[in-house]
Amino acid sequence: MYPAQVGYYRPDSVEEALDFLDSNEGKVLAGGQSLIPMLKLRILKPKYLVDIGDLKELSFIREGEVASIGATTRHSELASRKVPGLEIVQETASKVGDIQVRNMGTVGGSLGNADPSADYPALFTALDATMVIRSKKGTREVKAGDFFKGAFTTALEPSDILEQIKVPTYKGYRQAYRKVVRRAGDFALVGLALLLKMEAGEVKDVRISFTGVGERPHRPLEAENALKDTKLTDGDVSRAMELAVKGVNPPSDSRGSSSYRREVMKRLLKNTLEEMRGAS
Amino acid sequence: MSYAGKSVKRLYDDKFVTGRSTYVDDIKVNSLYATFVRSNVAHGVIKRMHKEDALKMRGVVAVFTGEELNQLIKGGIGPWTTYIDPRPWKIPLWRFAQGETKYNGEPVAMVVAQDKYTARDAAETVNVDIEPLEAVIDMEEAKKDKVLVHKELGTNLGYVGDFNAGDAEKALSNADRRVEVEIANNRLIPSPMEPRGIVSQYDGANLTIWYSTQIPHFARAEFSRIFNIPESRIRVIMPDVGGGFGSKAHILPEELAVIAASIRLGKTVRWTATRTEEMIATNSRHNVFRGEIGFKNDGTLVAIKGTLDVELGAYLTYTEGLQPTIIPPMIPGPYRVRDLAIRSRAIYTNTIPITMYRGASRPEATFIIERIMSTVADELKMDDVEVRMRNLVREDQMPYTNPFGLKYDTGDYPTLLKEGVKVLEYNKLKEWAESERKKGKKVGVGLAYYLEICGFGPYEYSETRVNEDGSVIVAIGGTPHGQGTETAIAQLVADELQIPIERIKVTWGDSEAIPAGTGTYGSRTLAIAGSAAMASSRQALEKMKRVAARSMKADVEEIEYRNGEFVHKKEGKKMSWDAVAREAYSGKEPGVSASVTLEGDVTFPYGVHVAVVEVDDYGIARVKEYRAYDDIGRVINPALAEGQVHGGGTQAVGQALYELAIINENGQLAVTYADYFVPTAVEAPRFKSYFAEKYHPSAYLTKSKGVGEASLIVGPAAIVRAIEDATGKRFNKTPVTPEDILK
């Protein structure tokens, strides 16, 4: 469990990092909590590591109608900061891995790694966040829904750096990130990001996103649509449960089988919706 | 002044809490690092090895094949003949893989380099051509003998033995009720936190081996046999050892290769397993009992008939031979059933070899008999306590010889159950759980009983030496590695010698500093090594008395010793302990020391444990509370004993709910440490541990029995029972997964 030989570049700015990545075969290193295990297993053997972990310009949390989170913001910083309208971000960050991992790992690192069982992909998909990506060619924005291409695959090109995540706030929404784990600290067996806006006893808006159930975060739009304008009766909830798993074929692994995961998806959605319904 | 019975603080904790402990990987000695190229098939012919690229790399010293290593590794790893009779066994030669590989993950080549990073780099360039052969991964499939793991054995059945007592067939036909049962424990990974490691130094004549082991003296004997080097020229030193749980009484081909390389190269070579290698090195359990039980309508169990299948993996390890021969005679447990017919089979598969793990055989036997008891209770709609009460061996039957000839020494099993139910508030918990369930919560309470066999002989060594300044060194053959037994033994010795415990140092684990020894395993150390230490200390005290008598010109009978003073009874003259020690080194026959090699035999602690389980809507179960009431004989240090209950109990939680070593169809271990779920503080229950005040002593001088394995022996049965109570479903295996619960 020792990384293969690798070069190392530590830029003083994002600009420098982009220059280097443009002309060298490098892998961006932020906190390393996803990357270093892969280096140790020698699944990845990049020529250079480009260490952006300490670049101040990438570490920030800015509040606003649309909040923005710098890519190298540590999980622990996110977990200790409540952003109005984005309480769910704090909740999610506080559930990543364990304290030590949260102290070192970054939000951008986790997103760039795109583990199919990670927490943030589902979160930012539910929030309809925008990934701001920089390269020598310029800056481009990619919606979370388009960012995650597959297991461990994103819209990031090798010479790209994820700069920040722009997140619309959801004031007046009930928000929750819930995950079922076999053991504390483990990746999600199934995770659910849920935002719900109720007015006068009716669902005005709902956003549902699962992790751990496929190669990418799963946002069941049919279930969302079916819930809109309902009173969230038991019948509405069970209809949404069925729609949430429609067409989903979760993986089977040591955490549980595909059919078990589907069952957990349904129950997680039901319990979280009921919890929110009860909170009114 | 008396130390025994008190929770005296552990004597040697400072080094651990300040980072000055020395485990094998912490030893600073100029050495080369070994790493291994491993087979990626479960069964195959090793065709060709390309090592030229590796040898060209900077810092690479050697690459060895099995052929080369086995020129030095003359004998194979074999069963622990102290406890295992090899005669009925079919045993393949187990050395470093040569010609064929028999399991996925088996080392097939060794790289030696200047540092571990380079060694790994080099290992990646070593190409080993392996032509796959048909493999048999599944134990059920292996039984059919269609694919053989070892052609030369002609079968995959390494052992078949019949354990018959009374007339099971007749008892079954006379029973009021007959029920079929299938009871299984799946494969585990013991997972001591310190991965195994070894450093081997060869100086041309002598071998010095630092080794993360529980059995330095046996290891020396095995190395001697395997390398054909006299024991006198091999020194095995056990540094601090970070847990073993039975898995470090197990010798690996990797370790033999390290020794072979150090001899061949004339250099010091070391290997510390990565966690992945540790997981491949040691798997444990996997046994299935299938059979039929017969019982009367009043709950009396009258017969057990069935077949026990125990998986061996690809080779017979040093310790796994215990299981197929100890599980069957322990199946009757504390109960009176006398008609049993058990066929025990041990089966080779093309998988990671299996070794013993905490409890070794008793957890399997206890799970089987406790599941049987619970089955009887369910079938007859009887209470768990009542059905056990009906079957327990009574006090007037003690000492009791069980149907397979094991002699249960002391105890009062029904009284302990009665007391335990009260102390642990079992009935109150049951009522509480029922009322919670009515409110919609899935909580349950489970109880299980166990009888353990421990305190194994054949012997243990101790030497007590009084130094010139009056301080005392006790050298024991036991090898504590976390249990804290050294502190308990110091307590016993301090009481014997009536001197402050601070003046005593207990030492162990060096095959040259300690002339003989067996080790720490099987909950034996306090009973047997503690008794040996008491005996050697008594003899040393007698010698001190003789010195005092000589000095005070008295007969030894005229000397009385108390509280650190030797008193001439008639004349009232006194000499302090220290003065006598000094005197002992100034006259004739200088020095005071006494050594004993104490023989010992098994003893039988027992107890009742209760688990409280909560199951959530996803089928995820958590053990909220774990309570234990045990008669472990005399308790020397209650806090240390409780620590064993807590630790074993948490491993029981792991076995019952979380831990499962999955081997995929390619024979590959399909879990990493990230998803082999060793419980964390979140999954661990709250413990309440009690010991019977009116204990039943063992025959050992310490009067103690043993507690190291109790909770892992009985815990899985108690926890599974609690899940049944919570869910209303039936489970006869470990682990019970969330999926099983939701099904």
Add this chain to the structure above:
Amino acid sequence: MQVEPGQRVRIRVKVNGVYYEDEVEPRKLLVDFLRENLNLTGTKIGCDTSTCGACTVLLNGKSVKSCTVLAVQADGKEITTIEGLSSDSKLSPVQQAFKDNFALQCGFCTAGMIVQAHYILSEKREMTEEEVRDMIHGNICRCTGYQNIVNAILDASRRMRA
């Protein structure tokens, strides 16, 4: 700073109050740097997959798993290991509480566990048992069953508030 594959680079770290400089390959893990280059073997390697926490150290005051940090990432930073928690012969309140509460058995997880305990107590002085359990779930102990560890941390928290 640019280092070619296979080359070494000089890094400077302050460990337990002492500055050290040494040359390392970029791939060298912080835990190996501490153990091999600085001879600080109190920090242990238990799992390699950032699961077990035996390698926990403080990096600029925050607990991290040093098996999943590169030595170069620690360049210019401050590190505290188990060896740096007690001054002279005086144990820290956490170390003392571990001894007093039988919070260790084999001792292999102890260094990481104690460093983590120091960290969580630096963040939060008063905790419930539940919170302590949650905050140490990145540290695996196979021997103690955790109860005595949790008790020790609660005990240390009381001592530190007294």
